[in-house]
Amino acid sequence: MKLKRSSRLVDMTGFLLRHPRKVISLSYFSDRYGSAKSSISEDLAIIKENFESMGVGRLQTLAGATGGVTYVPFMARVEAEQLLDGLKEQMTQKDRLLPGGYLYMTDILGEPKYVNAIGRLIASVYVNEKIDVIMTMETKGIPIAYAVASECNVPMVIVRRSSKVTEGPTVSMNYISGSSKRIQTMVLPRRSLREYTRVLIVDDFMKAGGTMKGMMNLLKEFGAALAGMAVFVEKKDEQPKLVDHYTSLLKLSMTEQDNTLKIENGNVMDQLPNIGMRSEAPD
Amino acid sequence: MKLKRSSRLVDMTGFLLRHPRKVISLSYFSDRYGSAKSSISEDLAIIKENFESMGVGRLQTLAGATGGVTYVPFMARVEAEQLLDGLKEQMTQKDRLLPGGYLYMTDILGEPKYVNAIGRLIASVYVNEKIDVIMTMETKGIPIAYAVASECNVPMVIVRRSSKVTEGPTVSMNYISGSSKRIQTMVLPRRSLREYTRVLIVDDFMKAGGTMKGMMNLLKEFGAALAGMAVFVEKKDEQPKLVDHYTSLLKLSMTEQDNTLKIENGNVMDQLPNIGMRSEAPD
Structure with missing residues (x-):
């Protein structure tokens, strides 16, 4: 079918958002809409301008006969700051403190409006890395x-x-x-990782990092490579850490005596690359 | 800032896709783009036409002073058929059969291109229901x-x-x-469900339905209401089923003697409402 520019823009936007980090050839769009590649290129320029000014992500175009375009989601700094501020506000609500100095965050970990944004922020940190697989430990981090x-x-x-x-x-x-210094077991299906796969490890919570370190060692058993490690919340006072070079969104400290907790930013803002996108928040 | 129509269309499309099933007021868009509501209405008409003709979902507009718009994701029948066909092809690969007549589908359950589509199809079945919460049992169905x-x-x-x-x-x-007729335990945090909440139960696999039935009973303990039940794969020959009125995407039968398996459509295509959307697949 032949579509007008306005309708092409709507459709291409949705298509690109549904296919992040994939190269889509100009021919594909050209066939999909019955339009000349020159028109498609103009459409993509409009989308690129909007995605970058609104902080949705980058649109990378490859010129030439094999010309194509890739949408790479990226969270602008200002949106990342807003997300962290919102999470800190949520998480310091008084009724989240549990006996024993634990923090209730199960609700946040099941709320798409937070979880999708957290996922986008972590992916943004590793925007320049080749990632083949995401690995996590059951259950809450899934x-x-x-x-x-x-x-x-x-x-x-x-x-x-x-x-x-x-x-x-x-x-x-x-x-x-x-x-806790306890011996624990971790298990992964033999066929779930191939050799040389580049793996980003993601988890919801890190104390000293024993689980993270375990997953790093598990990668070696598979001949896979570590592309990075990211946690949603790390516990601040747990020392020494068994791993380094990880990304954390938030850092939690807790005083068990008077049951007060403090949540501050982790190192994520330092690790978010500067990719030269203009930085207005998308919402 | 003031945006041109082309840029508004790109931005509104992304915004609506990121906020499914929420009412967005025309004033919000009007302020966001510094545009008259009449222009916003025209933009929305273009987006609606495209979403419905390309099978992305419905755009419901509410007229009047409190005028607003809601994007409701919906999978067109033809895309649903394509998805089920693709899954059946994947799942009948010979090396998926495990000793004891089990089926390896862990990879599919971790693959966003399948999982997002499966999620969209299940949500489409319940497009006319009020759903407040999705409930599942750890781990693979998460x-x-x-x-x-x-x-x-x-x-x-x-x-x-x-x-x-x-x-x-x-x-x-x-x-x-x-x-297996074994006694098992299920546990849910006290504060995770409020009374009268309408819950859609979702799981990856159902044999006789004992786990599903357990979750139904758990809802009663919380004074919550069952809005529906959906499983990705049900085992065909397991009888009698302990639950009825559930949605299944695929139906699996297996002969342990010669280790052959057969996968056919579940009842999902019968349950997918006809909402009068034109039915071209977005891909």
């Missing part, structure tokens, strides 16, 4: 890891605490939890 | 449940097999697994 996988348009694999009959042959590994 | 929650723009809660110190007070319940 939604965030899945949101990152969606933004990066790559599969997610879930490390489990015991092997399941539905997962076929598995690789199992013991590791020592950094804070 | 990505699909999260994708449904994203499409419905509502929170997801995860039922767990044992209580965790990070979740505060919980409600715990024993139930009998329909196929």
Whole structure:
């Protein structure tokens, strides 16, 4: 069918948003809309201008016969700051403190409006990295890891605490939890990671980093490579950390005596690359 | 700032896609773009026409002083058929059969291109229902449940097999697994569901439906209401089913003797409402 520019813009915008980090050839759009490639290029220039000025992401165009375009989601700095501020406000509500100095954040980890944004921010930090797979440990971190996988348009694999009959042959590994010093087990299906795969590890919470370190070691068993590590919340006073070079969105400190908690930014704002996008927030 | 129509169309499309099932007032867009409401209405007419002809979803407009617009994601029938065909092809690959007659589908459950589409199809079945929360049982069903929650723009809660110190007070319940007849436990944080909440239960796999039935009973403990039940794959020959009125995308039958499996459509195509959208697939 032949579409007018206005309708092409609507459709291309949706199409690009649904296919992040994939090269879409100009011929594909040209066939889809029955339009000349020159018109498609003009459409893409309009979309690029808008995505970059509104802080939605970059549109990378490849010129030449194999000409194509890739939408790379990216969160502008100002939106990232707003997200962290909103999360800090949510998380310092008094009724989140649990006995033993734990923090209730299960609701936030199941709320798409937060989780999708958290996923977009983590993906933005690794915007210049080649990522093949997102890995997480069951259970609470799965939604965030899945949101990152969606933004990066790559599969997610879930490390489990015991092997399941539905997962076929598995690789199992013991590791020592950094804070409790207990021996724990992690299990991953044999066929879920190939050699040389570049893996971004994502989790919801990190104390000393024992689980993170365990997952790093598990990667070695598969001959896979570590592309990065990101956590939603790290506990500040837990020292020494067993891992370094990780990204954290928030940093939590808690005084068990008077049950007060403090949440500040993690290192994410320092790690967010400057990709020269204008920085108005999309909403 | 003042935006031209072409740029408004790009931005509004992205904005609506990021905020499904929410009423956005015309004033909001009018302020956002410094444009008259009449221009915004014209933009929305273009977007509506495109979304409906390309099978992206409906755009419902509310006229009057409180005028607004809601984007409701919906999967066109032809795209739903394509999705099911693609999944059936993937899942009948020979190396998915595991000893004991189990099926390996962990990879599919972690692949955003499938999971997002599965989530959109399930949300489409319940497009005319009021849904407040998506509920699932850990672990493998979480990505699909999260994708449904994203499409419905509502929170997801995860039922767990044992209580965790990070979740505060919980409600715990024993139930009998329909196929193995074993007593199992399910646990949900006390504060994760309010009374009268309408819950859509989503899971990856159903044999006799014991887990589903357990979750139905758990809802009663919270005074919450069942809005629907959906599973990705149901096992065909497991009889009798402990639940009825559920949606299934695929139906699996397996012969353990010669290890052959057959996958056919579940009842989802019968349950997908006819909302009068034109039915070209977005891809």
